[in-house]
Amino acid sequence: MKTVHKEHTLTKNQQIIFDLIDKSPEPMKAYSILFNVQKKGIKAPLQVYRALDKLVEIGKIHKIESRNAFIACHNSSCQMANATAFSICEICEKVTEISSAGLSKYLANFKDKDGMKYSKYNLEFFGLCKKCKVK
Numbered sequence: 001m002k003t004v005h006k007e008h009t010l011t012k013n014q015q016i017i018f019d020l021i022d023k024s025p026e027p028m029k030a031y032s033i034l035f036n037v038q039k040k041g042i043k044a045p046l047q048v049y050r051a052l053d054k055l056v057e058i059g060k061i062h063k064i065e066s067r068n069a070f071i072a073c074h075n076s077s078c079q080m081a082n083a084t085a086f087s088i089c090e091i092c093e094k095v096t097e098i099s100s101a102g103l104s105k106y107l108a109n110f111k112d113k114d115g116m117k118y119s120k121y122n123l124e125f126f127g128l129c130k131k132c133k134v135k
């Protein structure tokens, strides 16, 4: 597994897209990113997708597969770009990156019965957040 270097220098497009996702209070859908960056002069969808791929690769953002949405990484101990776990609230759709050393360690050493090890994972846990639970 490769280590992510957070101090990676971003290109202009990557920076614009990262700032957008970083400021968003919730994960941003790809089409919403496209719509918003068009106003900032990035017109070609391909440019946007390329920048998103790169940002995911270097670990600045993560993709929430089930939502086709992107979220900025706020987990300073998040070392692996391709190994992420999120909790998603089934009511308000609040998404939180799970930062659990125990879980990461368990999964890093996890092998299936044939001895296959995994270099990436994308976990999504569904439940009710604190706010929705009390309702």
Ligand SMILES: [Zn+2]
Pocket (backbone or CB within 6 Å): 062, 073, 074, 075, 078, 084, 097
């Ligand atoms: Zn992260």
Ligand SMILES: [Zn+2]
Pocket (backbone or CB within 6 Å): 089, 090, 091, 092, 093, 094, 128, 129, 130, 131, 132, 133
């Ligand atoms: Zn909730």
